[in-house]
């Protein structure tokens with residue numbers, strides 16, 4: 152049964168979502184009662200414009216210097232892939248997400264305006280409009296435009312080397328991908344047609360204008376040396392990044408209780424320093440995931456650094472290498488692991504030291520993907536593996552969905568359901584038995600389970616021979632209401648201090664100051680991970696921002712150690728941190 156496509160637009164006045172049937176699709180449906188296509192999507196023009204403005208800054212790297220449109224390379228469209236229905240043309244045969252192609256042919260008008268216009272193909276005389284492309288903007292229905300060509304990347308994005316999210320984030324949109332890379336990896340049937348070149352041109356112009364704005368504002372930022380705290384760097388980044396980028400980085404699930412508590416849980420403790428001790432020289436060095444580290448912190452794996460800066464994760468590699476801290480690389484990084492490893496090799500050669508790099512994986516629904524990935528990780532020289540287990544289904548980020556974040560426009564009731572289950576990287580069947588599979592394919596690599604809260608799960612991790620656990624609620628981005636990593640640590644320590652000694656525990660979420668790192672160490676944590684601060688820092692200042700962030704934390708940690716009366720991290724004890732019950736109420 153054909154349903155009317157609904158358009159959702161966010162009223163700028165009321166901020167409320169207004170939903171109405173799409174007149175265009177309704178017209179097409181009237182005309183094509185026998186259409187095979189199952190059209191779904193929302194492409195309200197005001198939302199589309201808003202979302203487009205958001206994406207422009209996001210894909211700086213991809214934009215490159217592309218300023219002209221080349222439609223010279225034709226892709227043969229199999230006649231049978233398109234079914235003419237009363238003047239409209241539906242998408243690929245058998246595709247549940249088949250598209251709709253306009254019967255309006257603007258080519259003559261365009262030629263009259265002086266455009267050089269090529270024929271889309273012998274079979275297809277019409278162009279796909281950007282509005283139509285915009286209908287296909289979801290993880291399970293994703294089209295993108297590259298150099299005027301429209302591709303269905305619904306299947307491809309799940310295996311995209313740069314991560315699924317970056318593709319989905321740009322689904323239904325402008326040209327965003329380096330030329331030829333998609334074409335070479337896509338089956339011919341994924342080609343949907345061409346977009347009106349004038350529209351592409353306009354969209355590119357807007358894209359470039361936004362790129363220039365971001366670059367200009369980034370260049371006008373106060374010098375990185377004037378940044379004194381991690382929050383200040385975040386504010387600076389937020390001041391010029393497109394709302395969509397800011398929203399993605401700061402995003403949390405549902406009401407953000409866990410994200411908020413991540414910050415506040417550290418502030419509910421009081422430090423109880425010791426005095427009259429010689430603290431002239433302090434040693435904040437330690438080992439993180441078994442790797443020597445300058446500080447008891449590490450960069451927690453976080454996806455899509457490229458959203459904020461064209462060098463993305465490469466900034467983080469350079470910053471981590473130059474400051475001697477360990478980088479956790481996300482399975483959904485925006486650069487392929489091969490490129491990240493190449494950058495690491497360069498840094499290792501320059502410094503003569505081997506930087507610390509650990510790789511994060513999700514258990515994929517397609518285990519073969521994990522096998523390939525793990526082989527790359529082992530051969531590439533990553534020193535440990537982080538297995539993130541708090542994402543067995545996708546997140547539920549209401550705020551992000553509203554802003555057309557990474558998941559497309561959410562149509563309540565229609566779209567919310569499948570989002571969590573479509574992604575290859577979230578396997579809701581994952582369980583303890585799967586650990587042997589990971590262990591088998593990552594021989595010799597210590598494995599740390601990320602996203603643990605319950606003491607019994609720490610015990611099980613130990614029983615299964617894992618090197619440690621990262622107590623975390625994923626920065627409040629998965630289960631809203633989940634206990635904070637720091638609170639889990641305190642609770643586990645209170646129940647079974649020996650367990651904390653027997654297995655390595657790390658904590659992440661909400662830590663922004665050096666003394667907060669020490670609070671976690673007091674209860675036995677081996678180190679603390681920070682996610683967002685490094686994303687913001689590289690977005691605003693590139694590699695220098697990463698370095699500045701580490702330097703700020705280094706100073707804060709060293710000063711806090713001196714003021715606490717300790718010279719070694721091992722001297723920080725639980726009796727030096729008081730978490731008073733009344734404060735928690």
Ligand SMILES: Cc1cc2nc3c(=O)[nH]c(=O)nc-3n(C[C@H](O)[C@H](O)[C@H](O)COP(=O)(O)O)c2cc1C
Nearest residue numbers: 400451452453454481539625626660661681682683
């Ligand atoms: C934008 C963003 C992307 C993230 N991507 C991943 C990821 O790909 N894998 C993962 O295990 N954790 C991911 N995380 C969670 C972080 O590793 C970390 O648990 C969390 O950010 C810590 O909280 P903090 O940002 O307050 O420091 C992400 C976090 C953010 C903010």
